[in-house]
Amino acid sequence: MANRLPEEFSDLEGYVDWAEPTEAARMARRIGASMEELTDYYSTLLPRMEAIAAYLDQWDLPELPDDAKPLLYLGMMYMEAAVAVELFKDPDVPESSPAEKLTVLTEHGERALLG
Amino acid sequence: MNAPKHTYAEMYPELGTGPVSTESAVSKEFFEQEREKIFRHQWFSLLKRDSDIPNPGDYFVREIEIVGVSVLVIRGDDNQIRAFHNSCTHRGNRLVHDDRGCTVGMQCDFHGWTYDRQGELAYVTDEEQFYDLDKSELGMPKIHLDIWRGFLFVNFDEMPDQSLETAMGDFNQDLSPFAFDDLECIGRYRYQVDANWKTTMNAFQEGYHVAFVHKRSAPDAFTGDDNPYCHIPKIKLQDNGNQSLAVPAAPEHKLSPTEELAFKFGSTFTQGIGNTEICPGTWQGEAENWGFDLNIIFPFSRINVGAGWCYVDAFWPIAQDKTIYELAYYFPKPVKPSQMISQEFSKIVLRDLSREDLATNEVTHSALMARSIDKLQLSDQEIAVRHLYKTVTARVAG
Ligand code: FES
Ligand SMILES: [Fe+2]
Numbered sequence: 001m002a003n004r005l006p007e008e009f010s011d012l013e014g015y016v017d018w019a020e021p022t023e024a025a026r027m028a029r030r031i032g033a034s035m036e037e038l039t040d041y042y043s044t045l046l047p048r049m050e051a052i053a054a055y056l057d058q059w060d061l062p063e064l065p066d067d068a069k070p071l072l073y074l075g076m077m078y079m080e081a082a083v084a085v086e087l088f089k090d091p092d093v094p095e096s097s098p099a100e101k102l103t104v105l106t107e108h109g110e111r112a113l114l115g
Numbered sequence: 116m117n118a119p120k121h122t123y124a125e126m127y128p129e130l131g132t133g134p135v136s137t138e139s140a141v142s143k144e145f146f147e148q149e150r151e152k153i154f155r156h157q158w159f160s161l162l163k164r165d166s167d168i169p170n171p172g173d174y175f176v177r178e179i180e181i182v183g184v185s186v187l188v189i190r191g192d193d194n195q196i197r198a199f200h201n202s203c204t205h206r207g208n209r210l211v212h213d214d215r216g217c218t219v220g221m222q223c224d225f226h227g228w229t230y231d232r233q234g235e236l237a238y239v240t241d242e243e244q245f246y247d248l249d250k251s252e253l254g255m256p257k258i259h260l261d262i263w264r265g266f267l268f269v270n271f272d273e274m275p276d277q278s279l280e281t282a283m284g285d286f287n288q289d290l291s292p293f294a295f296d297d298l299e300c301i302g303r304y305r306y307q308v309d310a311n312w313k314t315t316m317n318a319f320q321e322g323y324h325v326a327f328v329h330k331r332s333a334p335d336a337f338t339g340d341d342n343p344y345c346h347i348p349k350i351k352l353q354d355n356g357n358q359s360l361a362v363p364a365a366p367e368h369k370l371s372p373t374e375e376l377a378f379k380f381g382s383t384f385t386q387g388i389g390n391t392e393i394c395p396g397t398w399q400g401e402a403e404n405w406g407f408d409l410n411i412i413f414p415f416s417r418i419n420v421g422a423g424w425c426y427v428d429a430f431w432p433i434a435q436d437k438t439i440y441e442l443a444y445y446f447p448k449p450v451k452p453s454q455m456i457s458q459e460f461s462k463i464v465l466r467d468l469s470r471e472d473l474a475t476n477e478v479t480h481s482a483l484m485a486r487s488i489d490k491l492q493l494s495d496q497e498i499a500v501r502h503l504y505k506t507v508t509a510r511v512a513g
Contacts, residue, residue, distance in 0.1 A: 012240075015332045016277075023302065023459075023462070027463075027466075038323035040437060046372060046373075046376075049376050049456075050376070050379070052456075053379075053380050053452070053453035054453075056139040056451070056452035056453060056456075057451045057452060057453050059316035059452070060450050060451060061449060061450060061451065061452055061455065064452055066290075068452075071450050072455070072456070075452070075456040076455070076456055076459045078373075078456070079373065079377075079456065079459040079460045079463050080301065080459075080463060082372075082373035082460075083373075083460075083463045083464060083467060086371045086372070086373055087330070087331055087332055087333075087334075087371075087464070087467075088331050088467070093331070093332070093467045093470050094331065094469065095474055096467070096471050097306060097308070097470045097471075097474045097476075097477070100305055100469075101307045101308070101473075102304060102305070102306050102344070102470065103304065103305045103306075104302075104303075104304055104466075105304065105305065106301060106441075107301060107302055107303050108167075108300060108301075108302045109299075109449060109455060111303055
């Protein structure tokens with residue numbers, strides 16, 4: 001399969017499955033992952049986040065080319081992993097209303113990216 | 116903070132200081148009275164802004180379970196936003212099945228009657244078979260819709276007993292100057308809660324719980340050595356039930372590596388801390404160490420404002436023991452991809468933090484139902500909870 005990330009991010013190619021296009025899917029992936037996987041994802045992405053941002057910011061959002069979107073989704077997935085690692089120390093939110101009772105709806109920004 | 120001990124009881128002596136009965140949260144009959152005396156007459160915030168449906172034909176559908184009505188809100192060719200019962204005037208079939216979209220008109224899938232974007236009946240199939248059909252009288256059934264600073268509200272009364280402007284009370288001065296216009300909805304969530312709507316809302320009306328319930332999601336953003344119990348620096352309770360509470364921020368809040376990134380790429384929900392640029396329409400200028408404000412529009416919706424962002428939410432009563440908590444964040448419309456990544460941080464933290472709040476509700480509700488306790492002991496910091504029970508009980512009695 002062809003690489004899905006821009007050349008300069010080929011080191012992240014192994015994480016491309018994490019590039020979920022919706023918040024609902026990213027949240028589900030986080031909750032379904034183990035703490036080891038999340039910590040690994042977090043530690044790998046953290047030092048790359050500024051480069052990811054700089055690369056993506058070549059464009060304004062409406063002009064963002066389709067082949068740059070997986071990188072954006074990886075960046076957004078980073079935030080899910082980071083919250084689990086830095087705050088909750090758990091893939092899910094301990095002592096909380098269960099995730100099944102929460103519906104994450106899709107809003108403008110997400111729809112625009114999905115096209 | 117060296118505030119006197121019972122600041123708010125002194126400000127609002129009419130609310131009293133005794134325990135509050137749980138009866139109104141556990142009684143099915145009381146809930147029926149709330150429905151008849153409050154919900155049927157109130158202005159419902161739809162938790163949407165006019166800018167969410169910017170173009171003619173843009174629409175959304177919202178079920179208002181408590182009155183059993185499916186509401187269609189649509190922008191017409193004349194740019195007016197209108198609200199209708201989502202029902203065909205032929206025999207009552209549901210017209211629109213999607214939650215949102217853009218349409219040239221509405222066609223009923225039962226017998227094909229067609230309505231235009233202003234809700235007028237435009238075409239009747241096999242019209243000659245009818246007798247004296249006056250199409251001009253058979254537009255979709257209207258619902259009162261009014262807009263406050265861009266926010267859409269509906270009212271199911273035939274003639275609303277008060278205007279939306281009246282219902283907003285002091286928010287017409289206090290909250291109105293807030294810069295809502297440049298904000299866009301960046302996230303929307305719906306949580307099912309098996310608890311009474313007031314019990315659910317109570318967890319969002321004080322800062323007392325923060326150090327405990329939010330010890331993981333917000334270990335130091337709202338509580339610190341100088342204010343360990345998240346004392347609320349400003350409260351304004353209006354006679355009509357509306358409430359405004361300033362939530363403090365802790366000046367010693369430490370940014371995690373990820374919040375630091377989020378700040379680098381944009382801004383976060385903690386940016387009220389130490390921010391000296393005053394946001395009009397907030398308590399920022401008057402509250403020491405201001406974080407954000409909770410503004411409750413009686414009975415159960417809110418427009419909460421922070422430094423350059425807001426979130427709107429509502430505790431939709433479904434039944435005496437069922438509530439839907441809906442929450443939507445409005446942040447500056449992201450221009451660059453990095454801003455979108457930045458906003459994801461605040462969205463996720465606040466989304467997960469709400470799940471912590473809601474966890475307490477269901478167990479509390481069960482205990483109240485079991486009559487394990489029949490009174491709430493409320494401190495001066497929980498005066499907004501007291502005020503809610505007082506207002507609801509007075510309305511139901513009145
Ligand atoms: S009910 Fe709509 S056309 Fe008959
Ligand atoms: Fe809370």
